[in-house]
Amino acid sequence: MDLVVSLALQILYGIANLALISLGLAIIFGMMRVINLAHGEFLMLGGYTVVIATNNGVNIWIAMLVLAPLVVGVIGVVVERLLIRWLYGRMIDTLLATWGLSLLFIGLVTSIFGASTATTISPPLGVITIGAYTSSGYEMFLIVVTVLLLVAVYATLKLTTLGLVARGTMQNAEMSSALGVSTSRIYMITFGLGAAVTGLAGGLLAPITGILPTIGAVYIAKAFITVISGGMAILAGTATASVLLGGVNGIVAFLTGPTIGEVALLVTAIILLRLMPRGITGTLFRKSL
Amino acid sequence: MQLKRRQFLASASAAALASPAIIGRAMAADGIKFVSILDQSNGLDIYGKPMVETTRMAVDEINDAGGLLGRPIDLKVYDPQSSIQLYTQFATQAAAGDRADVVHAGITSASREAIRPTFSRFQVLYFYNVLYEGGVCDINNFCTGSTPAQTVEKLVPYTMNKWGKKVYIIAADYNYGQITAQWVQKYVRDNGGDPVATEFFPLDVTNFGPTIKKIQQAQPDMVMSALVGGAHVSFYRQYAAAGMNASIPIASTTFGVGNEHKLISAEEGNGMICAYSYFEEVDNATNKAFVQRFRDRLGDDAPALNELAARAYEGAYIWAEAVRQAGSTERMAVIEALRSGVYYDGPSGRVQIEPKTNHANQNVYLAELKDQSFQILETYENQPPTDTLLVCDLVADPNQSTFKFENGLKAAGIDI
Numbered sequence: 189m190d191l192v193v194s195l196a197l198q199i200l201y202g203i204a205n206l207a208l209i210s211l212g213l214a215i216i217f218g219m220m221r222v223i224n225l226a227h228g229e230f231l232m233l234g235g236y237t238v239v240i241a242t243n244n245g246v247n248i249w250i251a252m253l254v255l256a257p258l259v260v261g262v263i264g265v266v267v268e269r270l271l272i273r274w275l276y277g278r279m280i281d282t283l284l285a286t287w288g289l290s291l292l293f294i295g296l297v298t299s300i301f302g303a304s305t306a307t308t309i310s311p312p313l314g315v316i317t318i319g320a321y322t323s324s325g326y327e328m329f330l331i332v333v334t335v336l337l338l339v340a341v342y343a344t345l346k347l348t349t350l351g352l353v354a355r356g357t358m359q360n361a362e363m364s365s366a367l368g369v370s371t372s373r374i375y376m377i378t379f380g381l382g383a384a385v386t387g388l389a390g391g392l393l394a395p396i397t398g399i400l401p402t403i404g405a406v407y408i409a410k411a412f413i414t415v416i417s418g419g420m421a422i423l424a425g426t427a428t429a430s431v432l433l434g435g436v437n438g439i440v441a442f443l444t445g446p447t448i449g450e451v452a453l454l455v456t457a458i459i460l461l462r463l464m465p466r467g468i469t470g471t472l473f474r475k476s477l
Numbered sequence: 478m479q480l481k482r483r484q485f486l487a488s489a490s491a492a493a494l495a496s497p498a499i500i501g502r503a504m505a506a507d508g509i510k511f512v513s514i515l516d517q518s519n520g521l522d523i524y525g526k527p528m529v530e531t532t533r534m535a536v537d538e539i540n541d542a543g544g545l546l547g548r549p550i551d552l553k554v555y556d557p558q559s560s561i562q563l564y565t566q567f568a569t570q571a572a573a574g575d576r577a578d579v580v581h582a583g584i585t586s587a588s589r590e591a592i593r594p595t596f597s598r599f600q601v602l603y604f605y606n607v608l609y610e611g612g613v614c615d616i617n618n619f620c621t622g623s624t625p626a627q628t629v630e631k632l633v634p635y636t637m638n639k640w641g642k643k644v645y646i647i648a649a650d651y652n653y654g655q656i657t658a659q660w661v662q663k664y665v666r667d668n669g670g671d672p673v674a675t676e677f678f679p680l681d682v683t684n685f686g687p688t689i690k691k692i693q694q695a696q697p698d699m700v701m702s703a704l705v706g707g708a709h710v711s712f713y714r715q716y717a718a719a720g721m722n723a724s725i726p727i728a729s730t731t732f733g734v735g736n737e738h739k740l741i742s743a744e745e746g747n748g749m750i751c752a753y754s755y756f757e758e759v760d761n762a763t764n765k766a767f768v769q770r771f772r773d774r775l776g777d778d779a780p781a782l783n784e785l786a787a788r789a790y791e792g793a794y795i796w797a798e799a800v801r802q803a804g805s806t807e808r809m810a811v812i813e814a815l816r817s818g819v820y821y822d823g824p825s826g827r828v829q830i831e832p833k834t835n836h837a838n839q840n841v842y843l844a845e846l847k848d849q850s851f852q853i854l855e856t857y858e859n860q861p862p863t864d865t866l867l868v869c870d871l872v873a874d875p876n877q878s879t880f881k882f883e884n885g886l887k888a889a890g891i892d893i
């Protein structure tokens with residue numbers, strides 16, 4: 189029984205982890221049809237912000253929850269203004285441009301901070317004991333944060349004027365433009381918000397992962413698969429795809445081993461996209477956000 | 478004489494065709510060509526960058542002291558960017574294009590196996606200066622790094638005596654991890670222990686939660702890790718976050734050679750035990766001077782030193798010593814000099830080529846991690862590569878160029 193509860197929490201964390209690393213990508217993809225291949229590097233920059241800030245004496249919570257999204261959000265706005273806005277509607281070109289951007293970020297961070305940077309932080313919040321099993325308190329905190337983040341994005345899209353205009357732009361950019369909405373500004377804000385969410389995710393993962401300039405590469409594939417499996421709806425897509433893929437991965441990895449666990453995740457995604465080429469929300473939950 | 482167009486073209490093209498050979502010979506006459514192929518970007522740069530720095534340092538030192546045989550060493554460094562394809566491309570370039578006198582190259586076993594045949598075919602002397610799973614038997618290839626019989630064979634009994642006999646093995650899912658895991662299983666059984674489980678991880682896994690639960694379920698006395706690369710650093714952090722480092726300690730055959738001990742905090746890493754043929758903390762005058770020179774060279778940006786970086790430096794010196802003894806850079810003369818028992822007293826102590834295997838007899842140090850640095854607990858001097866000696870005898874048959882453990886230890890006739 190202890191094992192079941194403890195394992196369930198672990199799988200829940202695996203799901204939250206997937207949702208956390210994918211949400212920023214989903215926002216940018218869902219709103220703007222731009223696939224940001226520098227997404228992994230945005231996560232890396234969030235992590236680096238936390239490592240560098242804490243090495244310079246900044247409180248870890250401020251570094252993770254304030255600085256990481258702020259720094260990466262600003263970088264996102266700059267990137268959108270300088271690069272992305274010239275390429276809207278040209279998906280292949282944006283793929284290529286953002287891939288180049290990812291190489292640029294890796295090169296910049298390596299030349300500024302070196303191939304690896306020493307850190308002093310460890311996960312706060314101690315250990316939760318369930319019978320004979322222990323779980324990380326920090327991982328439980330990440331589950332809560334992920335849920336709150338999803339709720340916040342939902343509220344922003346559903347309840348604010350910005351959200352209304354953004355959804356309008358998403359559905360029909362030309363019509364929104366005709367009604368006096370500055371779609372260019374909406375795109376800039378959306379890209380910045382997506383980047384900020386990604387920076388927050390990278391910052392939150394910093395205490396429990398290794399932070400290196402090249403670490404983005406290990407996240408981009410999983411985030412990409414999650415977003416494509418989820419389909420166009422930002423929230424419902426990310427959430428359902430994370431539950432499905434994270435759940436399969438966690439259970440299979442526990443029963444067999446990590447290699448088969450990874451294989452199971454990919455096989456599930458392939459079968460899913462064969463049956464639902466437009467992702468989960470292209471077939472089910474079509475009216476959802 | 479009026480030059481006809483046709484004659485002009487003929488003589489000009491003859492000169493053009495001949496010139497590379499002329500230039501090639503002219504250059505070979507002044508500098509000795511030393512090519513280094515090591516990853517300095519993408520995932521493996523945490524290993525490769527310090528190795529390149531120490532290689533440059535060794536070559537600069539030799540040149541400042543008057544070069545070799547009165548000639549300077551001409552160092553050329555290629556960055557294969559953690560891509561096997563670029564390794565094969567640069568290896569061909571080094572052998573056929575640069576006509577290198579020696580090539581020091583490769584970090585992962587996969588990269589070594591991709592380029593080793595190229596150097597055999599082009600007859601270019603090849604050094605591999607990285608700790609690995611053992612088993613290369615190649616007259617043209619000198620493997621100076623430590624192998625499991627030198628390190629793991631010490632690490633397993635030491636940690637089992639300290640912590641207990643049930644060992645949970647986790648390893649990276651490619652040839653190094655697979656074969657090293659088999660060595661660990663063998664040494665655990667040889668010492669009367671029980672390898673309760675062995676798990677392999679693709680190099681991009683970052684969520685180790687399910688495995689940590691399995692370790693809690695299996696309740697071993699210790700965990701032996703042969704994890705590799707940046708993504709796998711997450712394991713040590715998540716293990717500590719679940720409070721496990723307090724109850725089930727970790728030993729590792731890889732932790733620290735990518736300076737991982739700086740990437741996790743002191744409380745996450747304290748108590749881990751590792752064995753390598755070099756630690757920055759090795760206490761001798763040669764090493765202290767080496768570490769100081771390295772820091773003076775690179776200033777505040779100097780990375781921590783580990784076996785890979787130290788051995789890249791020592792490997793260059795061993796080769797230089799053999800060239801001096803041979804009095805020539807000719808490949809067979811240098812190989813014979815190397816196999817006559819050439820040694821170098823470097824930062825790690827004496828490193829001496831063992832002629833049956835072309836590997837190295839070397840000191841091995843066992844150390845515990847404390848506050849992001851290693852405290853040396855035991856020193857084992859002049860350890861032979863007994864694993865490779867089981868399957869390889871180049872004295873009896875020099876015409877070999879194989880990797881004996883390609884299909885695992887059982888296929889090589891070793892019981893695990």
